[in-house]
Amino acid sequence: MSSFLTANAALIITLVKIALILFIVLTVNAYLTWFERKVVAHMQSRWGPHRVGPHGLLQPLADGAKFLLKEDPTPAGVDKFTYFLAPLMALALSLTSIAIIPFGPQSLHIFGYEIKLQIADINIGILAIYAITALSVYGVALAGWSSNSKYPLLGGLRSSAQMISYELALTMSVVGVLLMAGSFDLRAIVAQQARHAQWGFFGWNLWPQILGACCFFIAAIAETNRVPFDLPEAESELVAGFHTEYASFKFAMFFIAEYTAMITVACLIAIMFLGGWLSPFPATPFWNFTHYLPSVILIPFGLWVIWDGIRYETIFGRLVLPGIGTAMIAIGAALIVFPAANEFIQGPFWLLSKILFFLFVYVWLRGTLPRFRYDQLMSFGWKLLLPVSIANVVITAFIMLLLRSGK
Amino acid sequence: MTALVIFFVLAALAVLGALNLIVQRHPIHSALSLIVVMVALAALYLSMGADFVAAVQIIVYGGAIMVLFVFVIMLLNAGVEERTNASKLAGIAGIPLAVALLGFLAAAIARSPGSPEAASQTRALADTHSISMMLFSNFVYPFELTSFLILIAIIGALVLAQRERP
Numbered sequence: 001m002s003s004f005l006t007a008n009a010a011l012i013i014t015l016v017k018i019a020l021i022l023f024i025v026l027t028v029n030a031y032l033t034w035f036e037r038k039v040v041a042h043m044q045s046r047w048g049p050h051r052v053g054p055h056g057l058l059q060p061l062a063d064g065a066k067f068l069l070k071e072d073p074t075p076a077g078v079d080k081f082t083y084f085l086a087p088l089m090a091l092a093l094s095l096t097s098i099a100i101i102p103f104g105p106q107s108l109h110i111f112g113y114e115i116k117l118q119i120a121d122i123n124i125g126i127l128a129i130y131a132i133t134a135l136s137v138y139g140v141a142l143a144g145w146s147s148n149s150k151y152p153l154l155g156g157l158r159s160s161a162q163m164i165s166y167e168l169a170l171t172m173s174v175v176g177v178l179l180m181a182g183s184f185d186l187r188a189i190v191a192q193q194a195r196h197a198q199w200g201f202f203g204w205n206l207w208p209q210i211l212g213a214c215c216f217f218i219a220a221i222a223e224t225n226r227v228p229f230d231l232p233e234a235e236s237e238l239v240a241g242f243h244t245e246y247a248s249f250k251f252a253m254f255f256i257a258e259y260t261a262m263i264t265v266a267c268l269i270a271i272m273f274l275g276g277w278l279s280p281f282p283a284t285p286f287w288n289f290t291h292y293l294p295s296v297i298l299i300p301f302g303l304w305v306i307w308d309g310i311r312y313e314t315i316f317g318r319l320v321l322p323g324i325g326t327a328m329i330a331i332g333a334a335l336i337v338f339p340a341a342n343e344f345i346q347g348p349f350w351l352l353s354k355i356l357f358f359l360f361v362y363v364w365l366r367g368t369l370p371r372f373r374y375d376q377l378m379s380f381g382w383k384l385l386l387p388v389s390i391a392n393v394v395i396t397a398f399i400m401l402l403l404r405s406g407k
Numbered sequence: 408m409t410a411l412v413i414f415f416v417l418a419a420l421a422v423l424g425a426l427n428l429i430v431q432r433h434p435i436h437s438a439l440s441l442i443v444v445m446v447a448l449a450a451l452y453l454s455m456g457a458d459f460v461a462a463v464q465i466i467v468y469g470g471a472i473m474v475l476f477v478f479v480i481m482l483l484n485a486g487v488e489e490r491t492n493a494s495k496l497a498g499i500a501g502i503p504l505a506v507a508l509l510g511f512l513a514a515a516i517a518r519s520p521g522s523p524e525a526a527s528q529t530r531a532l533a534d535t536h537s538i539s540m541m542l543f544s545n546f547v548y549p550f551e552l553t554s555f556l557i558l559i560a561i562i563g564a565l566v567l568a569q570r571e572r573p
Contacts, residue, residue, distance in 0.1 A: 082435065124535070127462035131449075134470025138442070138477065145435060145481045153481065160478050164471070184535065 009113055017119050018099070025098055029259040030060035036363045043367035054309070054317045064252075072248035075147065082146035087246065087253035090139025094260040097132040100125050101267045102187055104277055104347035117348065125186040126178070129268065130171060133223065137163045139257065140225075140242050147245035155241030158231050158374065165381040166222040166229075172389035173215035176396035177205050177272045190276035200282035204275040209396070213273040215389040220265040222381065224258065227366040231374055262362055263355065270354035277347030291342060294349045295332040302328030413454050421447035432487045434480045438473060445469040459535045 034049060034056065041048030049056030074083065099119040108115040122128060137160055144156015178184065181192040189205075196203030206213050222229035231241075238244075243254045270276060281287040302325040309321025335342045372380070424443035431437045445468040452461035542550050 079433075079435070082439070085439075122458065124458045124462050127459065127466070131462045131465035131470070134466045134474075135442075135446075137470070137474050141474070141477055141481065142435075142439075145477075153484075157478070157481055160474060160481070164474055164478070167470075 013113060013115055014119060017115070021098060021119060022095065025095065025260060025263065026256065028263065029256050030064060032259050032262070032359060033063065033255075034060050035359070036366070039360070039363045040367045043364075054312050054314070054321060058316065067249050067252040070248040072250065075149065075245045077148040078245070079146040079148065082142050083245075084250075086139050086143035086146060087250045087257075089142070090136060090257040091253040091260075093132050093136040093139065094257040094264065097129050097264045098260065098267075100128050100186070101264065101271070102190075102276075103351060104344075105187075105190070106344055106347065108344075121187070122185075124184045126174065126184045126189075126268075126272075129264070130167075133170070134167065136257075136261070137167075139254075143246065143254070144242035147242075149245050151239045152242050152244045155238045155244070158238075159225060159242060162225070162229065162231060162377060162381075163223060165378060166219045166385070169215055169381060169385040169389050170219040170223055172386065172393060173212045173219060174272055175389075175393045176209045176212040179393070179396050179400060180205065180208065186271050186276075189272055190278065193275045194278055197278065197283035200287070201280040204273065204278070206273045206275075209273060209392070211388060211392040212396075213269070215385055215392065216273065217269060219381075219385060219389075220269065221362070221365065222377070224261040224265055226258075226262065226362055228369040228372050229377060230371060231377060262359065266355045266358035266362070267351075269358055270351055274354050275350075276354075277351040279346065279350050291346060292336065294342070294345055295335045298328045298332035298335070302326065302332065410454065414451070417447050417451045417454065421451070434485045434488065435477065438476045438480060441476070442469055442473050445473065459538055 037059075038048040038056070049059040052058040052062045074080070100122065102116070102118040102121070104117040107117070120128075140163070141156045141160040144152040144154075144159070147153070177189060181189040183189065183192075193204050221227075225231075243251055246254060279287075279290060281290045305325035305328065306322045307325075309317050309319075309325060312318060312321070335345060421444050424440045424447060428437045428440035428444065431440060446465060449461040449464040449469065452464060
């Protein structure tokens with residue numbers, strides 16, 4: 001048995017990593033729905049979910065149970081094979097793209113094996129993600145078509161058209177970054193931004209590529225079908241768009257796919273334009289104290305969670321919340337005691353902070369902006385976003401040529 | 408050994424997808440089979456170490472072109488295809504032709520000098536850098552001419568689409 005383990009170590013490590021990341025992503029997905037409802041509720045002067053568990057923290061679990069237990073009717077006259085294939089495709093493809101995201105610069109070393117914080121370290125990283133994005137249109141289009149109903153068909157048609165249109169801008173807007181990095185590899189793109197680490201925040205691709213970053217962000221929102229580009233599921237005109245005829249867990253699969261796509265896009269923006277795992281503070285000895293930021297955030301937050309938990313009368317509030325708080329304080333203290341662990345956590349800490357920030361921006365936009373009209377969406381994508389991102393490529397290439405000939 | 412198994416699985420997937428493309432009566436099912444063929448081909452390229460070509464195969468063929476097919480089929484709401492006498496004739500004439508084509512291909516493969524050279528050729532095309540170097544040095548004229556062809560096609564499509572409006 002042990003010889004089998006050592007012979008297939010790489011395979012087993014990868015499988016464990018896949019299981020772990022799948023678990024994390026699905027949990028984050030569930031709590032992203034909680035986060036979204038809570039933030040939008042507070043923006044609209046409501047409380048949001050607060051019945052199930054303290055602060056409604058158990059609401060995602062209740063929702064999950066509801067999705068599993070609800071009746072799952074198949075409408076008459078659907079194209080069975082495609083009807084079942086569509087949610088599977090949407091979910092599988094959006095989960096696959098997470099595999100290519102690197103979550104930190106260093107590797108863990110356990111029992112002599114090097115474990116990268118990434119499932120698949122491939123040298124065409126960004127292209128592979130685009131390949132997966134290109135296929136993910138089918139989930140939506142086929143769901144709309146196979147439902148044998150008018151609203152889903154219209155929703156599916158709209159969203160295919162929207163995704164094809166915005167995919168172009170999405171691709172063109174990163175070409176500037178690729179030109180600067182000279183590689184498709186996500187690690188190389190971050191390494192290129194680390195060349196001006198002493199400038200901190202100002203060394204990131206965001207500044208030279210500000211046009212590209214804006215185009216990418218807008219196109220990414222449209223590509224993930226979020227507000228203000230959520231026309232495929234415009235309630236007032238199309239009921240629920242392409243997933244009108246889907247219930248129960250099949251609906252949940254579309255939902256998980258959408259939220260996973262949001263996470264992937266947030267990772268991509270963080271890596272390509274915001275320096276990935278680089279700290280926003282300059283990498284000079286003067287700023288070394290910022291390395292204690294994870295502890296400084298974790299310990300007070302843990303204390304607050306304990307204080308908040310003991311005020312509840314329920315078992316979950318009294319026991320679980322203080323437990324989580326104690327764990328946070330313990331981790332924060334451990335990071336201060338073990339500098340090596342603290343150094344290791346810096347990269348993932350900053351990357352996750354940036355991802356969280358962008359997830360917040362997604363929710364913020366949803367609480368703020370009204371929906372576009374369909375013709376506005378199309379003319380915006382084709383007549384503004386695409387030309388601007390192409391201009392960005394030309395300008396970047398021209399400036400790079402000037403700088404290179406100047407040397 | 409593993410590489411051979413992967414090759415045969417992917418090759419079988421591609422061939423079965425292509426057969427299913429013809430057998431299926433509904434255009435959407437045929438289009439889906441074609442997507443399976445495209446993705447299987449991309450996976451074959453990947454197994455040969457040509458990452459870039461594999462990704463482009465999926466983005467261009469699996470993504471753009473097939474999405475357009477599916478989109479048009481959905482937009483026209485095309486139903487199950489009808490079989491007429493002409494399609495029966497196509498079946499009778501098609502089988503000998505398919506056998507002949509298979510024979511030619513088998514003969515060409517049998518005469519080709521082994522796999523090592525083919526493998527070395529793909530290695531030269533493996534990474535993005537060497538592909539772009541070849542595109543913009545040796546093959547720059549065909550490359551630019553192809554771009555012009557695509558541009559002309561786009562303008563043609565625009566002219567056709569605008570014709571109804573005065």
